[in-house]
C-alpha cells in the first residue's frame with residue numbers, strides 16, 4: 001500500500017464551524033484496512049514548510065469525557081490552540097488507535113489492572129497478553145500527502161511518532177513538545193510514559 005495519497009472515493013471534506021473557530025474537516029477511509037479517520041485543517045497547508053501537525057490517537061475517555069488519568073484531552077485542546085495561534089495546521093484524529101491500538105474494551109481492562117494491582121500502563125497491557133503499542137501511522141501519512149503536507153512541525157513528546165512519520169515519507173522538520181499540566185491524576189501515567197516508553201517529558205521533574 002502506497003503512502004503517497006488517497007483515492008477520491010476514500011475522502012470527503014466540508015467546512016465546519018467549531019467552538020474554536022472554522023476548520024476544514026477532511027474525513028478519510030484508509031484503503032488498507034477501511035478504517036475511518038478525520039483531519040481537521042486550518043489555513044493554507046499545501047506545499048508549505050513546517051506545517052504544525054498533531055497526530056492524535058483516539059482516547060474516547062480523555063478526549064470526549066475529559067478523563068484526567070491520561071493527558072489526551074489536555075493535549076487535544078493544546079494542539080488545536082497551537083494550530084489556531086499559528087493560523088494554519090492539521091490535526092489528524094486517528095480512530096484506530098484507541099488504547100495504543102488494543103481498542104477500548106482492552107484499554108479499560110488495563111485500567112482495572114492498574115487500579116487493582118498498581119501496574120503501570122505498560123505492564124498492565126503485558127499482563128493481559130496484549131501488545132504495548134501497535135499504532136500504524138501509514139493512514140496519517142497518506143492523508144498528509146493527500147493534503148499536500150510534506151514538511152511538518154510535529155506536536156508530540158513521542159520520538160516514535162517522529163521516526164515513523166519520516167519512514168512514511170513525511171519530513172519532520174521540527175518537533176514541538178505538547179506538555180499537558182501535570183495533575184495528581186495523570187502523574188503515574190506521565191511517569192510511565194517517560195520511564196518506560198521514552199517520551200520526552202522534562203516538565204515532570206522527580207526521579
Ligand SMILES: Nc1nc2c(ncn2[C@@H]2O[C@H](COP(=O)(O)OP(=O)(O)OP(=O)(O)O)[C@@H](O)[C@H]2O)c(=O)[nH]1
Nearest residue numbers: 057058059070097098099100107110121156157158
Ligand atoms: N493500553 C493503554 N492505552 C492507553 C492508556 N492510557 C491512554 N491510552 C491510549 O494511549 C493513546 C495515546 O498515547 P500516549 O502514549 O498517551 O501518547 P502519544 O500519542 O504516544 O504521544 P504524544 O504525541 O506525546 O501525545 C490513546 O490512544 C489512549 O487511548 C492505558 O493505560 N493503557
Ligand SMILES: [Zn+2]
Nearest residue numbers: 059062070072
Ligand atoms: Zn487518554
